[in-house]
Amino acid sequence: MSVDLGSEWIKIALVKPGVPMEIVLNKESRRKTPVAVCLKENERLFGDSALGVAVKNPKVVYRFLQSILGKPADNPQVARYQKHFPEHQLQRDEKRGTVFFKFSDTLQRNFWQPIKDAVITVPAYFNQAERRAVLQAAHIAGLKVLQLINDNTAVALNYGVFRRKDINSTAQNIMFYDMGSGSTTATIVTYQTVKTKESGTQPQLQIRGVGFDRTLGGFEMELRLRDHLAKLFNEQKKSKKDVRENLRAMAKLLKEAQRLKTVLSANAEHTAQIEGLMDDIDFKAKVTRSEFEALCEDLFDRVPGPVKEALAAAEMNMDEIEQVILVGGSTRVPKVQDVLLKAVGKEELSKNINADEAAAMGAVYQAAALSKAFKVKPFLVRDAAVFPIQVEFSRETEEEDGVKTVKHNKRILFQRMAPYPQRKVITFNRYTDDFVFYINYGDLSFLSEQDLKVFGSQNLTTVKLSGVGSSFKKHSDAESKGIKAHFNMDESGVLILDRVESVFETIVEEKEEESTLTSKFWKCLSLLCVCACVCVCPEEKSDAEKAEETEADKKSKPLKKSKISEDITVELEVNDVLDPSTEDMEVSKKKLQDLTNRDLEKQEREKTLNSLEAFIFETQDKMYQNEYLAVVTEEEKEQITGKLSEASNWMDEEGYTAGTKELKEKLSELKKLCKAMFFRVEERKKWPDRLAALDSMLNHSTIFLKSVRLIPEGDQIFTEVELKTLERVINETMTWKNETIAEQEKLSPTEKPVLLSKDIEAKRSLLDREVNYLLNKAKFAKPKPKDKAKDKNTTSTENSKANSTEDAEKVIPPKSDDGESDF
DSSP: OEEEEOSSEEEEEEEETTEEEEEOOOTTSOSOEEOEEEEETTEEEEHHHHHHHHTTOGGGEEEOOGGGTTOBTTSHHHHHHHHHOTTOOOOBOTTTSBBSOOTHHHHHHTOOSOOOEEEEEEOTTOOHHHHHHHHHHHHHTTOEEEEEEEHHHHHHHHHHHTTGGGOOSSOEEEEEEEEOSSOEEEEEEEEEEEEETTTEEEEEEEEEEEEEETTOSHHHHHHHHHHHHHHHHHHHTSOSSOGGGOHHHHHHHHHHHHHHHHHHTTOSEEEEEEEEEETTEEEEEEEEHHHHHHHTHHHHHTTTHHHHHHHHHHTOOGGGOOEEEEESGGGGSHHHHHHHHHHHTOSOOBOOSOTTTHHHHHHHHHHHHHSTTOOOOOOEEEEEESSOEEEEEEEEEEOTTSOEEEEEEEEEEEOTTEEESEEEEEEEOSOOSOOEEEEEEOOOTTSOHHHHHHHOOSEEEEEEEESHHHHHHHTTTSEEEEEEEEEEEOTTSOEEEEEEEEEEEEEEEOOOOOOSHHHHHHHHHHHHHHHHHHHHSOOOOOHHHHHHHHHHHHHHSOEEEEEEEEEOEEEEEEOSSOOOOHHHHHHHHHHHHHHHHHHHHHHHHHHHHHHHHHHHHHHHHHTTSHHHHTTSOHHHHHHHHHHHHHHHHHHHHTGGGOOHHHHHHHHHHHHHHHHHHHHHHHHHHHHHHHHHHHHHHHHHHHHHHHHHHTSOGGGOOSOHHHHHHHHHHHHHHHHHHHHHHHHHHHSOTTSOOSSOHHHHHHHHHHHHHHHHHHHHHHHHOOOOOOOHHHHHHHHHHHHHHHHHOTTOOOOOOOBOTTSOBOO
16 A cells, blocks of 8 residues: 655555555545544544544644654754644653654554555655654554655656656656645656666656755645634634633634635635634634735745755756646645746646645555566656765874874765665775764755754764774785775665675685586697607706796786675664664554554444444334234233343443443343344244245246156156156155144244244255256256167158058148248
8 A cells, every 4th residue: 555644634545456556535435534643531533533523622632743753852843833733742752852742643543454565655855864753653553664755756656657658768857846734845857768677668757856845835824814813703802812822712713724725715705604612602704815815925925935946956947847737735725826837937837637646646556566466567766865965984194294184074975866776885995993984964055044953963873883903904914995885775765874894805816617628628638748748758857947837837827806805893873863762662562552452442342332222222113013023922022121121221320331341241131032032033024035935946846857757768868766856855845845834833923933944945955956956967968879770670660550551640730821830
């Protein structure tokens, strides 16, 4: 599956054998679910159910959590969240420095099907800490993450997959402008076909430029509207209290502001209405679109920003962009479209993609491509790292005057917009002992001052290497080729230090391999020539000559370079946001499991309670129906009615607080009491249809038996045993039916019946099986061959009889009106 994890909504798409890729409906049959979780006493709710509680008790409902995911407590985004939701008291985690929010709760419980493999979307501007936080949350939720895919990349993939035929070797540049609830992203994508070794010529998308605004989105507009509605209510002076100090009233105003924003996108004005906003006072006020646009004027001024950033990152201009496609729900605001259209200088903005579901559908295509269970047409994806990453290290150098200085070095590992997944190797050539280097972000000058504050730590990891000095001592006679650090930016955009090795090179004698018959032949031949030469010219060599030959042989032997690698021990120290320890992860998993178990227990209790309640009411009603009154004695009726009344009273007094076990026992007791009555009623209901089916089978099988007995002996395909077996089954069934019905008619309706529907069905099935056996035999039987000699003798005898008998009758078949014989 794919999980499109937005700031306000979560959408899930599914792919399974025999079913096309599709959006999964939640339990309310909606195609998207609010990212909201309610934690209230012994109750945990999600999505729409949680939002229903938000207007009554906003303190227990947590929403819009994406903005504080993977953020330390002192991050401006956390303070901003606290301002928007003052009802929540955020606390600092002393171990990791983050705030107390378990985002994985929402992630886990919105999966309505037991699926473990998932591709999850994240904003393209998520840094390393934020990406790791999503992976950790998914791990706690018990998911196997196939890949984190940037939501803009998922949208681009969805667009390209359905326009595969339009993609050719000529590059096409498309801009996707995505304004969601919490943020805005502009992405420039290049589509073209490329040749690959594995699958030939295939379409490819490449992310060329990304621009973003972390806080520009529909939610900020809704907050402006909420505050405006609060101001209008205070101005009406229906209450002496300030509505802004009432958390419940502000939650109601936010809900109305969200509705109002949607309506004003299609209408010039609309009336906001809330019943009982505060102290049973109703609120009603008219709001115009122009007022809304004035409230958000500074937000609309920021609309072109991501476009300019994306163009700068891609080193392009708008003339090179073929079209601008709108994505995200907030692009439906007319003023956003007006400002954007003016900024891009195009004739129109394209709306030829599903603005809400494109990311989920693109991600599920990638999930199918990554899974071994499905085969999809290849579509190559080259994503890009929005933030550059570099390696920094210091080295002591000695100047000409003998003074030692420390030189700080930087090496770019991944440039801005570098494609990934990609592997890189950095070699440290001048170290002969253990040392330390740092993995940090590169030049982030393209970010604003506020963005840099939100970004968090620019230092990623401190890498401490040990074992470098010992490797040099171990291979002192070899030439060092440096300390090599192997890096990998994987499909999820997460940087991993795979390994570090100390590499040496030494020269060794190359062993000659006599691998072919040819080489052996020529060696043998040369040896014979030498032997012949020795035999012809025997001459004793001096010791000096022998020594020279030995030295010459050594020089003539081929030499080769051999690589020696020693693994270096790596100690990593995380500098941005600490990962939770294994112990902390297990504690979180246990908390989630405890909550899940509690939810399941609650669901089981509610199910049992509803079943008991329904059984009491339905059975009480049945005790007034004739079909039930006919099968119970007066004593049974009084007993059942009394127990039902007793159970009903117990429900009113204790039932709604009783445990699951007690409820199940009550239900079981009532079902046992009424079992005989229900059985008698059900049997009497089934009799007519079952008996009719049995009579029909008896009729058909009797006719069939009579028909096959008329077949001439010479053409008969059934044995006498088979026909007698069928006849016996027919007779036995007929006898059983007549006797059992007669016996049943002697019994009272209140007594246990002897004519049982299951027995009737068993008799019908036995008869049906016998007839089908004979029919199948007839179907595959081969006609018996006729004896030609016998036929001739029979014919001549018949002819002589016909000639000798004068009064023999000639049977002439009757003729139809059209002259054809009618047999």
